[in-house]
Amino acid sequence: MTEATPLWEVFIRPRNGLAHKHCGSLHAADEVLALNAARDVYTRRGEGVSIWVVPSAAITASDPDQAAENFEPTADKIYRHPTFYEIPEDVGHM
Amino acid sequence: MYSQGLIGADSTTEETPEFLARFQARIDAEEKIEPNDAMPEGYRRTLVRQIGQHAHSEIVGMLPEGNWITRAPSLKRKAALLAKVQDEGGHGLYLYAAAETLGVSREEMTEELHAGKAKYSSIFNYPTLSWADIGTIGWLVDGAAIMNQIPLCRCSFGPYARAMIRVCKEESFHQRQGYEIVMTLARGTPAQREMAQDALNRWWWPSLMMFGPHDADSEHSDQSMAWKIKRFSNDELRQKFIDATVPQAEFLGLSVPDEDLKWNEEKNGYDHGEIDWSEFWRVVKGGGQMNVDRIRDRKAAWDNGAWVREAARAHAAKRATRKQAAE
Numbered sequence: 001m002t003e004a005t006p007l008w009e010v011f012i013r014p015r016n017g018l019a020h021k022h023c024g025s026l027h028a029a030d031e032v033l034a035l036n037a038a039r040d041v042y043t044r045r046g047e048g049v050s051i052w053v054v055p056s057a058a059i060t061a062s063d064p065d066q067a068a069e070n071f072e073p074t075a076d077k078i079y080r081h082p083t084f085y086e087i088p089e090d091v092g093h094m
Numbered sequence: 095m096y097s098q099g100l101i102g103a104d105s106t107t108e109e110t111p112e113f114l115a116r117f118q119a120r121i122d123a124e125e126k127i128e129p130n131d132a133m134p135e136g137y138r139r140t141l142v143r144q145i146g147q148h149a150h151s152e153i154v155g156m157l158p159e160g161n162w163i164t165r166a167p168s169l170k171r172k173a174a175l176l177a178k179v180q181d182e183g184g185h186g187l188y189l190y191a192a193a194e195t196l197g198v199s200r201e202e203m204t205e206e207l208h209a210g211k212a213k214y215s216s217i218f219n220y221p222t223l224s225w226a227d228i229g230t231i232g233w234l235v236d237g238a239a240i241m242n243q244i245p246l247c248r249c250s251f252g253p254y255a256r257a258m259i260r261v262c263k264e265e266s267f268h269q270r271q272g273y274e275i276v277m278t279l280a281r282g283t284p285a286q287r288e289m290a291q292d293a294l295n296r297w298w299w300p301s302l303m304m305f306g307p308h309d310a311d312s313e314h315s316d317q318s319m320a321w322k323i324k325r326f327s328n329d330e331l332r333q334k335f336i337d338a339t340v341p342q343a344e345f346l347g348l349s350v351p352d353e354d355l356k357w358n359e360e361k362n363g364y365d366h367g368e369i370d371w372s373e374f375w376r377v378v379k380g381g382g383q384m385n386v387d388r389i390r391d392r393k394a395a396w397d398n399g400a401w402v403r404e405a406a407r408a409h410a411a412k413r414a415t416r417k418q419a420a421e
């Protein structure tokens with residue numbers, strides 16, 4: 001089997017004022033080549049003004065099997081939302 | 095972004111009836127499946143095969159067109175063709191990356207292609223004989239690819255769907271630049287017109303074959319529809335393509351090489367002649383004019399590029415050591 005080149009995740013900032021957003025992955029031997037390849041592959045039509053490349057191996061992801069216990073409890077904590085509180089209309093916008 | 099952890103990992107799931115029912119319920123609810131989610135082995139295998147074939151098609155598809163870059167008739171056409179072929183390389187990369195999220199490596203997929211174990215679209219086993227072929231490929235071959243790819247933007251597997259959205263955005267330029275080439279020829283000298291007609295004659299039927307066998311003879315169709323990997327059947331997509339393309343040929347004053355082609359008012363679409371399926375299967379099984387050349391060229395590109403990959407890795411290792419020493 002051929003030796004694999006490391007995998008990188010690519011994040012692009014579409015324009016200043018917006019956050020970098022994940023747009024895909026690529027293989028490259030190091031960060032310099034990863035940036036070059038990301039420019040060639042993911043910004044051919046003015047998609048961005050800034051690129052981040054991150055080694056995929058550096059990402060720790062939450063376990064999808066634990067999605068229920070991780071994220072479902074927020075659904076019943078309705079008191080975290082502004083609409084939970086009754087303020088008379090006379091008070092005006094709040 | 096999950097593949098590093100998944101390559102070679104044990105991804106087996108216990109496929110109890112309850113598990114399968116729960117999975118199907120998620121699909122039916124139009125939920126997207128993401129790489130780390132539990133999925134039936136068949137779903138994973140189908141996607142690895144399909145996305146892999148799709149990726150190989152993008153890469154092998156660079157060869158017939160790359161053949162004409164140095165012979166494009168003007169700087170404008172050359173720049174456009176170069177940009178198109180570069181896009182196809184990008185499409186291959188998005189797709190390999192999507193397949194890798196399922197636990198297979200790009201190197202493994204490449205080795206399967208070179209060993210003749212993985213397929214790619216048979217359309218690329220036809221030769222590009224004249225400049226008119228480049229226009230016709232953009233118009234018909236990219237046109238057929240777009241028909242296939244638009245429903246894939248809603249595929250149940252998240253990474254594949256996301257890759258397809260990017261690909262579709264880029265494809266429309268491919269089809270338009272192709273049609274413009276054919277239009278220029280069709281409005282040119284009699285000889286140029288003849289070139290355009292000759293290219294249409296050769297590419298029409300193979301383009302129809304790109305949608306695959308008739309629904310009744312299509313091996314993986316039903317399950318793929320149930321899993322929402324596929325949204326339309328082969329014949330449905332082929333019909334859409336014919337209905338969209340015939341008027342475009344008429345506009346150019348070119349004739350579609352099918353004597354049985356006829357508007358059917360009742361079904362609001364065209365009836366067409368029977369496809370030569372023996373040719374289809376012959377080319378799929380390796381008997382096309384260019385099958386041998388395409389794999390030979392891909393292997394050569396891979397082998398001749400090996401020193402670049404090795405040098406890049408050696409350089410990266412050297413820099414890493416130096417950096418460590420400095421810390």
Ligand SMILES: [Fe+2]
Nearest residue numbers: 152181182185
């Ligand atoms: Fe493409």
Ligand SMILES: [Fe+2]
Nearest residue numbers: 182236265268
């Ligand atoms: Fe294309």
